[in-house]
Amino acid sequence: MQKLRVELGERSYSIVMDSNILSGLGRALERFEFSRKVALVSNPTVYGLFGKEITESLKGSGFDLLEVIIPDGEKYKSLSSAEMIYGELLKAKLDRRSCLIALGGGVIGDLTGYAASTYMRGIDFIQVPTTLLAQVDSSVGGKTGVNHSLGKNMIGTFWQPRLVWIDISTLKTLPPREFCSGLAEVIKYGVIWDREFFNMLEASREKILALDEVTLIEVIRRSCEIKAEVVSQDERESGLRAILNYGHTVGHAVETLTGYTRYLHGEAVAIGMHAAARLSNVLGLMDEKQVLRIKALIEACGLPTEVPANIRDEDVLSAMQLDKKTVSGTLRFVLPEKIGSVRIQADIRAEEIIKAIRD
Amino acid sequence: MQKLRVELGERSYSIVMDSNILSGLGRALERFEFSRKVALVSNPTVYGLFGKEITESLKGSGFDLLEVIIPDGEKYKSLSSAEMIYGELLKAKLDRRSCLIALGGGVIGDLTGYAASTYMRGIDFIQVPTTLLAQVDSSVGGKTGVNHSLGKNMIGTFWQPRLVWIDISTLKTLPPREFCSGLAEVIKYGVIWDREFFNMLEASREKILALDEVTLIEVIRRSCEIKAEVVSQDERESGLRAILNYGHTVGHAVETLTGYTRYLHGEAVAIGMHAAARLSNVLGLMDEKQVLRIKALIEACGLPTEVPANIRDEDVLSAMQLDKKTVSGTLRFVLPEKIGSVRIQADIRAEEIIKAIRD
Numbered sequence: 001m002q003k004l005r006v007e008l009g010e011r012s013y014s015i016v017m018d019s020n021i022l023s024g025l026g027r028a029l030e031r032f033e034f035s036r037k038v039a040l041v042s043n044p045t046v047y048g049l050f051g052k053e054i055t056e057s058l059k060g061s062g063f064d065l066l067e068v069i070i071p072d073g074e075k076y077k078s079l080s081s082a083e084m085i086y087g088e089l090l091k092a093k094l095d096r097r098s099c100l101i102a103l104g105g106g107v108i109g110d111l112t113g114y115a116a117s118t119y120m121r122g123i124d125f126i127q128v129p130t131t132l133l134a135q136v137d138s139s140v141g142g143k144t145g146v147n148h149s150l151g152k153n154m155i156g157t158f159w160q161p162r163l164v165w166i167d168i169s170t171l172k173t174l175p176p177r178e179f180c181s182g183l184a185e186v187i188k189y190g191v192i193w194d195r196e197f198f199n200m201l202e203a204s205r206e207k208i209l210a211l212d213e214v215t216l217i218e219v220i221r222r223s224c225e226i227k228a229e230v231v232s233q234d235e236r237e238s239g240l241r242a243i244l245n246y247g248h249t250v251g252h253a254v255e256t257l258t259g260y261t262r263y264l265h266g267e268a269v270a271i272g273m274h275a276a277a278r279l280s281n282v283l284g285l286m287d288e289k290q291v292l293r294i295k296a297l298i299e300a301c302g303l304p305t306e307v308p309a310n311i312r313d314e315d316v317l318s319a320m321q322l323d324k325k326t327v328s329g330t331l332r333f334v335l336p337e338k339i340g341s342v343r344i345q346a347d348i349r350a351e352e353i354i355k356a357i358r359d
Numbered sequence: 360m361q362k363l364r365v366e367l368g369e370r371s372y373s374i375v376m377d378s379n380i381l382s383g384l385g386r387a388l389e390r391f392e393f394s395r396k397v398a399l400v401s402n403p404t405v406y407g408l409f410g411k412e413i414t415e416s417l418k419g420s421g422f423d424l425l426e427v428i429i430p431d432g433e434k435y436k437s438l439s440s441a442e443m444i445y446g447e448l449l450k451a452k453l454d455r456r457s458c459l460i461a462l463g464g465g466v467i468g469d470l471t472g473y474a475a476s477t478y479m480r481g482i483d484f485i486q487v488p489t490t491l492l493a494q495v496d497s498s499v500g501g502k503t504g505v506n507h508s509l510g511k512n513m514i515g516t517f518w519q520p521r522l523v524w525i526d527i528s529t530l531k532t533l534p535p536r537e538f539c540s541g542l543a544e545v546i547k548y549g550v551i552w553d554r555e556f557f558n559m560l561e562a563s564r565e566k567i568l569a570l571d572e573v574t575l576i577e578v579i580r581r582s583c584e585i586k587a588e589v590v591s592q593d594e595r596e597s598g599l600r601a602i603l604n605y606g607h608t609v610g611h612a613v614e615t616l617t618g619y620t621r622y623l624h625g626e627a628v629a630i631g632m633h634a635a636a637r638l639s640n641v642l643g644l645m646d647e648k649q650v651l652r653i654k655a656l657i658e659a660c661g662l663p664t665e666v667p668a669n670i671r672d673e674d675v676l677s678a679m680q681l682d683k684k685t686v687s688g689t690l691r692f693v694l695p696e697k698i699g700s701v702r703i704q705a706d707i708r709a710e711e712i713i714k715a716i717r718d
Contacts, residue, residue: 035687083438083507090509095687118477121502121515122595143480148442150449156480157516236481 002221006140006228008160008235015140015224017166019213022053025101025128025165026061032162034124035097039066039089041112042103043076046130049173054103054128066092070108074260077107077146079155085115099124099162105131105178106138106265110156113144117159127161130170132182133266136189136223139164141231141244151322152252152260158236164224168216180302181266183208184247186219187297188273189226192243195340197222198297205300243342246334247273250307250357253319257311263304270303279348279356280335290339313354361580365499365587367519367594374499374583376525378572381412384460384487384524385420391521393483394456398425398448400471401462402435405489408532413462413487425451429467433619436466436505438514444474458483458521464490464537465497465624469515472503476518486520489529491541492625495548495582498523500590500603510681511611511619517595523583527575539661540625542567543606545578546656547632548585551602554699556581557656564659602701605693606632609666609716612678616670622663629662638707638715639694649698672713 004015016028029038038058042051047069058065068088070076089098102112102125109127116125127139145156171179190198200218201208207215227244234241251272255263263271277294280286298305307316320331332346363374375387388397397417401410406428417424427447429435448457461471461484468486475484486498504515530538549557559577560567566574586603593600610631614622622630636653639645657664666675679690691705 079438079442086507086514087509090507090513093681097687118514118516120513121504121517145480148445148449150446154449154479155445155477157477158480 002217004221004224004228006160007232011142011160013160013162013164015164015166015228017135017168017217017220017224019167019169019217021165021167022050022128022170023057025054026057026059026063028163028165029058029063029099029126030061032099032124033097034099035095036062036064037066037092037094037098038063038101039068039092039094039098040101040103041068041070041085041108041115043070043072043108045072046104046108050103050130050170054101058101066094070111074107074147077111079146079148081111082115082118082146085111086119089115089119094119094123096120096123099126101126101128103128103130105129105134109134109139110143110145110153113142113159113161114146114156117144117157122159124162125159127164129164129166131174132171132179132220133185135166135168135220136182137185137227139166140224140227142235166220166224168213168220171211171216176302177264181264183301184266184270184273184298184303186223187294187301188244188246188269189223191273191277191294191336191339192246192334192342193226193230193340194222195338197226198339202293202297205297209301242332242344243334246336246342247276249320249323249331249333250275250316252323253316254307254311256319256322257315258308262308267304270298271305271307274298274305275307275357276333277336279333279353280337282352282356283335283348285335285337285343290336293339294336307357313358316357317350317353361576363580363583363587365519366591370501370519372519372521372523374523374525374587376494376527376576376579376583378526378528378576380524380526381409381487381529382416384413385416385418385422387522387524388417388422388458388485389420391458391483392456393458394454395421395423396425396451396453396457397422397460398427398451398453398457399460399462400427400429400444400467400474402429402431402467404431405463405467409462409489409529413460417460425453429470433466433506436470438505438507440470441474441477441505444470445478448474448478453478453482455479455482458485460485460487462487462489464488464493468493468498469502469504469512472501472518472520473505473515476503476516481518483521484518486523488523488525490533491530491538491579492544494525494527494579495541496544496586498525499583499586501594525579525583527572527579530570530575535661536623540623542660543625543629543632543657543662545582546653546660547603547605547628548582550632550636550653550695550698551605551693551701552585552589552699553581554697556585557698561652561656564656568660601691601703602693605695605701606635608679608682608690608692609634609675611682612675613666613670615678615681616674617667621667626663629657630664630666633657633664634666634716635692636695638692638712639696641711641715642694642704642707644694644696644702649695652698653695666716672717675716676709676712
């Protein structure tokens with residue numbers, strides 16, 4: 001069993017990872033001072049696969065369990081779903097010492113964390129991420145949120161979980177395309193922070209795609225470790241944490257312009273990472289050889305690298321302006337200087353961005 | 360100009376108070392690093408009285424001002440109103456460095472603070488409280504929230520304002536009943552924390568009711584000072600802060616059982632403070648003379664002291680069980696030991712509570 005610590009003072013917490021550990025969650029929660037009443041939030045697909053194991057574990061440890069099932073899909077990451085959760089918690093009389101357990105991918109994790117952060121001015125929650133993307137990214141770091149009709153993740157909080165419980169066995173039932181989408185964020189960590197990790201990913205890509213357990217645990221552990229390190233230094237994204245948005249500026253624009261239907265999040269980020277790498281090269285910050293290595297690893301993981309030809313340049317530019325990270329109209333790019341190191345740069349001319357995207 | 364500091368590390372902020380200072384708000388905000396785009400949230404009544412002065416001040420300092428007007432009334436302290444605010448902020452492109460300004464009483468302050476705490480994972484906000492209750496209580500301390508159909512303030516966050524700007528001149532237009540309701544919280548501070556302040560309130564009650572400026576500023580300053588001291592020691596109500604709930608246990612029950620229509624919040628708290636003082640006496644914690652002094656001051660401020668006869672004892676008991684402060688079914692009372700000092704006590708028998716209420 002691997003264990004990491006996210007250091008955030010009184011909000012510090014552990015990330016535990018191994019295979020086949022869902023049935024151990026009840027025992028792990030006994031050491032916290034929660035009320036007996038806790039709630040599991042999940043969706044029908046994930047609950048169908050892992051619900052029985054988790055609920056038996058929690059009940060076996062004496063918890064009085066409420067189950068809240070939210071329909072599948074990003075469109076349920078909404079204020080209405082949060083309101084539905086509040087209602088269920090109030091009817092079942094969950095109190096300030098109750099805890100919510102998020103069993104699922106990013107939608108369930110973000111929504112449950114948001115509900116936890118706003119129920120009775122904030123109660124505890126536990127992340128049990130069941131997708132690779134959630135395991136290496138969204139379950140760690142305390143960003144919660146729901147979508148608004150005028151923008152994704154526009155409503156949210158910073159609210160750290162008390163524990164992240166990662167069972168890599170859940171990845172066996174994950175559709176391959178979803179798995180690959182998660183790999184985009186893994187590659188991101190190599191590019192922004194750790195050249196050796198990037199090398200390891202290049203060398204191990206076949207084992208990763210074959211879901212080799214030892215390799216997977218190593219990949220997830222190192223990804224979480226990097227994210228934890230960045231988040232520990234800048235919990236609320238006032239500085240360093242912004243480097244985690246590498247690939248997300250163009251990525252979000254591509255997602256918006258394709259109506260969130262054509263690409264999974266990681267696929268759009270993959271396109272954005274390649275675009276940002278090329279932009280670095282256009283600006284003379286990084287040599288072409290490293291751009292090609294990044295591109296090759298993205299492609300080897302079954303991910304796209306190019307902004308679709310039918311999207312207009314000016315639409316990409318204006319979609320980027322609407323990004324939540326834009327402050328007073330100034331757009332900031334996360335640009336690699338070499339594999340393992342990035343910088344943040346503002347005031348890049350539109351022609352250079354277009355050149356990077358369309359070269 | 361009186362100025363107090365609420366010490367909360369990086370979340371510290373000032374409370375500024377004086378008469379006729381609404382027109383100085385713009386200048387005061389210039390020293391913060393806000394975006395030019397800010398939003399004023401108010402209701403039609405308060406906006407009608409003070410909107411022009413505030414908006415001119417903000418525009419005069421170069422702010423690009425969005426105005427969001429929420430209809431009057433507690434029923435608009437809701438998730439729907441928060442959603443409406445989010446929509447207006449997004450349409451006007453307020454960003455992470457924008458700030459919200461709450462101009463109004465507790466409903467506007469709590470709602471605006473809640474919206475600020477959840478918009479783009481939290482933006483800054485300023486409290487400009489215009490009722491006595493908001494000036495001495497709800498605008499200080501960072502409790503934000505909206506109501507749920509199953510309970511008041513059930514959805515909320517702890518989110519500190521960046522500045523509290525108290526213009527006591529706004530009290531001149533406040534209906535006398537609302538003013539008296541605010542005095543309940545003022546009396547509370549004397550009972551829980553400061554015997555001399557209680558003595559001063561007894562001696563100055565006529566000046567207070569006549570809105571004498573010098574006296575009012577002194578009363579509001581000391582109230583805010585006590586609240587700030589308590590909140591600084593326990594921001595999230597894990598211990599000491601609970602003493603601020605003196606009078607609120609029975610008070611909330613009375614509000615619930617009368618459908619929030621018969622009593623203003625402070626009136627219900629006044630009834631609850633008297634009940635808790637009597638409960639102290641029933642339990643042998645405080646002599647009757649001090650109970651009678653508390654009762655006399657409450658009455659002198661035009662506030663009620665008795666639970667209505669048509670409310671059944673068992674309904675009071677069960678309504679208290681639903682209180683948000685109840686954890687794992689255990690109810691805690693804040694009980695005075697003498698004027699100026701309270702203790703928190705659990706496991707009080709129902710008969711004793713009824714005896715205190717009905718004696």
